[in-house]
Amino acid sequence: MSSEPKAIVAPSPPTVAGYVVFVGRPNAGKSTLLNAMVGEKLSIVSPLAQTTWRTVTGIYTGPRAQIVFLDTPGLLDARDQLQRAMVHAALERVADADAVLVVLDATRAREEMESGRLAEVGRARRGPLFAAVNKIDVAEERDVEALARWAEAELGAHVHRISALLGAGLLKLRDALGAALPESPFLFPAEQIASQPLRFFVAELIRETVFEQFRQEIPYSTLCSIEEYAEDRSPIYIRATLHVERSSQKGILIGERGRAIRELGRVAREKVERLVGEPVFLELWVKVLAGWRRKGSCLRRFGFQLPDDHGRAAR
Ligand SMILES: Nc1nc2c(ncn2[C@@H]2O[C@H](COP(=O)(O)OP(=O)(O)OP(=O)(O)O)[C@@H](O)[C@H]2O)c(=O)[nH]1
Ligand SMILES: [Mg+2]
Incomplete structure (x- = not known):
């Protein structure tokens, strides 16, 4: 031995x-x-x-x-x-x-x-x-x-x-x-914490700011879509549209002489800059998309799925 x-x-x-x-x-x-x-x-x-x-x-x-x-x-x-x-x-x-x-x-x-x-x-x-x-x-x-x-x-x-x-x-x-999880190799690289694209999180941060700054039905009537995201520019250029259900809501979001939308844009831009770690130019537009919450076609256009989309019984 x-x-x-x-x-x-x-x-x-x-x-x-x-x-x-x-x-x-x-x-x-x-x-x-x-x-x-x-x-x-x-x-x-x-x-x-x-x-x-x-x-x-x-x-x-x-x-x-x-x-x-x-x-x-x-x-x-x-x-x-x-x-x-x-x-x-x-x-x-x-x-x-x-x-x-x-x-x-x-x-x-x-x-x-x-x-x-x-x-x-x-x-x-x-x-x-x-x-x-x-x-x-x-x-x-x-x-x-x-x-x-x-x-x-x-x-x-x-x-x-x-x-x-x-x-x-x-x-x-x-x-x-x-x-409680099964034995398995890792599903994502170890350093990765998110799987959705940055523009998803940008839209969410804008929506979060709407939740903070507006009352009553406005947060629930505002859908945010990112129309343009130009990373190759400095500052990064982002154009987002806020879709509301009625024209009266458009007036509230914009505010007197644009004061409300400017404040929304300022706070949302600061959040987005923290997320991407770079200066950002954030342009916000407000559009009326009449009654979008009730319309399956509008929701599908923005990537939502409805129960019937899989041929299942409606919930
Ligand atoms: N005191 C206290 N507040 C909490 C706790 N967890 C969450 N909250 C608060 O509860 C509220 C709702 O938290 P969210 O995390 O947005 O709840 P959610 O379940 O994701 O809500 P939805 O997205 O509407 O379904 C926020 O004001 C949180 O700060 C907790 O452990 N203690
Ligand atoms: Mg939640």
């Missing part, structure tokens, strides 16, 4: 990777949680409900696990075509995800427990189902516990108590979600 020490090369454990979908009612904190999990602000957040209209992808890569998080629009009882597209975007991901996380707002425990939509997610789901009882930093302890018990009993979920805003419970939740 040789006295040389033997080099023991332990086989490195395999990696895991997969998709985790966040679903929940509007305003539960899904987008806040996505940003916290990825460590970057990818998904827009506001105190108003129904902020997220399209699914946002955020990628977390650890030493052995890559988790692709999908932040979806809030589940509600759809009243127009845009809401139908939103609910569809959320539910279509549930069936084929590697794991589903239902995000619950503990400050609205009763509404959560009465939501037929969430019960539906629990029933539709075959694979691992998790629930995050969120906002424990501000919710009553007894509401947190009631909601946790409900999610365990009614949804059959593994329950975590978290504050997406302050970070409480997030590491444990991320580890648990990672442990």
Whole structure:
């Protein structure tokens, strides 16, 4: 026997990777949680409900696990075509995800427990189902516990108590979600955190600013599309159109002598500059696209999918 020490090369454990979908009612904190999990602000957040209209992808890569998080629009009882597209975007991901996380707002425990939509997610789901009882930093302890018990009993979920805003419970939740994923090579390069193009995030930041600066129905009536994005110019030139439903809304967005649209443009441009790390010239136009929220043809033009697009029964 040789006295040389033997080099023991332990086989490195395999990696895991997969998709985790966040679903929940509007305003539960899904987008806040996505940003916290990825460590970057990818998904827009506001105190108003129904902020997220399209699914946002955020990628977390650890030493052995890559988790692709999908932040979806809030589940509600759809009243127009845009809401139908939103609910569809959320539910279509549930069936084929590697794991589903239902995000619950503990400050609205009763509404959560009465939501037929969430019960539906629990029933539709075959694979691992998790629930995050969120906002424990501000919710009553007894509401947190009631909601946790409900999610365990009614949804059959593994329950975590978290504050997406302050970070409480997030590491444990991320580890648990990672442990539910299948063995797989990483699906994206390790340094990649997003999968959508920059112009998507630019449009979202403009929309977030509309949510901050305008009231009542304006945020919900404003669709943002990027018409031109010239990266080869300095400053980068971006032209965006804000489509509103009625001409009275156009007047409000523009404001007296253009004051409102100038302020919107200024704040949105600063956000976009932080995102792209370069000076930006942002040009905003407002157009009326009558009743676009109710029109499938308008929504499809801007890339939304409706449930009937796949020949499925309308939800
Ligand atoms: N106190 C507290 N507030 C939170 C927490 N998580 C989210 N919020 C707040 O809740 C509000 C809604 O957060 P979002 O992340 O936009 O919620 P969402 O589920 O993505 O909402 P939709 O996009 O409308 O479906 C924002 O004002 C957040 O700051 C939390 O853990 N604690
Ligand atoms: Mg959201």
